[in-house]
Amino acid sequence: EPEVTQTPSHQVTQMGQEVILRCVPISNHLYFYWYRQILGQKVEFLVSFYNNEISEKSEIFDDQFSVERPDGSNFTLKIRSTKLEDSAMYFCATKTGGPDGAKNIQYFGAGTRLSVL
Amino acid sequence: AQKITQTQPGMFVQEKEAVTLDCTYDTSDQSYGLFWYKQPSSGEMIFLIYQGSYDEQNATEGRYSLNFQKARKSANLVISASQLGDSAMYFCAMRDAPYNTDKLIFGTGTRLQVFP
Numbered sequence: 001e002p003e004v005t006q007t008p009s010h011q012v013t014q015m016g017q018e019v020i021l022r023c024v025p026i027s028n029h030l031y032f033y034w035y036r037q038i039l040g041q042k043v044e045f046l047v048s049f050y051n052n053e054i055s056e057k058s059e060i061f062d063d064q065f066s067v068e069r070p071d072g073s074n075f076t077l078k079i080r081s082t083k084l085e086d087s088a089m090y091f092c093a094t095k096t097g098g099p100d101g102a103k104n105i106q107y108f109g110a111g112t113r114l115s116v117l
Numbered sequence: 118a119q120k121i122t123q124t125q126p127g128m129f130v131q132e133k134e135a136v137t138l139d140c141t142y143d144t145s146d147q148s149y150g151l152f153w154y155k156q157p158s159s160g161e162m163i164f165l166i167y168q169g170s171y172d173e174q175n176a177t178e179g180r181y182s183l184n185f186q187k188a189r190k191s192a193n194l195v196i197s198a199s200q201l202g203d204s205a206m207y208f209c210a211m212r213d214a215p216y217n218t219d220k221l222i223f224g225t226g227t228r229l230q231v232f233p
Contacts, residue, residue, distance in 0.1 A: 033220070043162070043208060045220040056220060091162055093221075104150055104212065106221060108162035 002026040006092050006109035014117055016081050021112045023075045023092030032075045033093040033106060034067065036060070043091065049075065050097070082116045089113050119144045121211050121224035128229050130199045137184070138194040138227045140209030146170075149211055151192040152221065153183065156206040165207075168192060199231045 005024040013019050025032055034046040048055040049067050057065075066078045075094075079086055090113075093106040120143040130136035142151065153165040168176045168183045176183040184193040196203055206228050210221040 031219070035221070042225045043210075043221075043223040045222070048220055058220075089160060093162075104219065105152070105164055105167055106212075107164055108154070110159075110161040113160070 004092055004094055004107055004109035006090075006112050008112060009110065010113045010115070012115045012117065013082055015084055019079050019082055019114065021077045021079075021090050021092075021114070023077075023094075023109055024073060025075055025092070025094035026107060029094035029096050029107075031055075031095045031097045031106075032067075032069070034077045035091045035093060035108075036088040037091065037111075038088045046077075046090075079114075082114075084116050087114055087116045119146075119149075119211055119222050121209050121222055123209055123224035123227050125227045126225070128227055130196075130229065130231055132201060132231055132233050133198055135195060135197045136199055136229065138196070138207050138209075138229065140192045140194065140224060142190050142192060142209075142211050144190075144211065151183070151185070152210040152212070153181070153192075153194045154208045154210060155203075156208060156226070158205070162208075166194065196229075201231050201233065204229060204231045 007022045032049040035043050037043045045058050047057040047061045047067055064080045069075050089111045091111045092109045095106045122141045149170045151168045155163045155165050166176050166178045166181045166183050168185045175185050180197045182195045206226045208226045209224045212219050212221050
C-alpha cells in the first residue's frame with residue numbers, strides 16, 4: 001500500500017540552527033500539508049500546499065517557516081532559525097483531492113520528531 | 118469557528134468487547150467531513166474512517182464504525198471486538214469547505230487502553 005514517507009524520523013538541533021524536514025508524498029497526490037504536535041497536545045495545522053504554492057497557513061507558520069517542492073517529488077518544510085518551542089512531532093500529509101469525499105482523505109506520514117536544544 | 122471536542126481523556130476496555138469513543142463538533146457549514154485517526158505509541162497517524170456530512174449511511178471499515186448523528190453534531194467511533202493492538206490515542210478531526218480551505222481540525226484525543 002502506498003505511503004507517505006518522512007525523513008528523518010528524529011532530528012536533534014541546536015537553537016538558532018536551520019532544519020529541513022522532508023516528505024515524499026504518495027505518487028498521485030496533489031495536495032500537501034504540514035501539521036505539528038507538541039508532546040501531549042493535539043495536532044495543529046501549519047500549512048497547505050497545492051499547485052506549487054501555499055493555499056493556506058496558520059498563525060504558527062510565521063516567517064521562520066517555508067515550504068517547497070523543489071524537484072517535483074520531495075515536499076519540504078524548512079525552519080530557518082529554530083527555537084526551543086519548535087520542538088514537536090511534525091507530520092506531512094497528502095491527498096489526491098477532488099470533490100469525491102474519499103479523495104479528500106489526508107494520509108499522514110510517520111512524522112519527524114524535532115528536538116531543539 | 119470550527120471545533121472538535123473529545124471529552125474522554127482516557128478509556129479502558131476489555132479485549133473482545135466493544136468501545137465507543139465520543140466526538141462532538143461545531144460548524145456552521147453544511148458540507149464537511151469527519152475523520153478518525155489512530156496514533157499508536159510509535160507516533161504515526163493512521164487513518165481509520167471517514168464520514169461525509171451528506172452521507173446517509175454510517176461509515177464502516179472492518180471493526181470500526183462511525184455513529185454519525187448530524188442533528189446532535191456527534192461522530193462517535195465504535196470499535197467492535199477490541200484487540201490489544203487497539204491500545205493507542207484516537208483523534209477525531211473535521212474538515213469543512215472541501216473546495217477551498219481543507220485543513221483538518223483535531224480534537225484533543227482519547228487514550229484507549231485494551232486489557233486482557
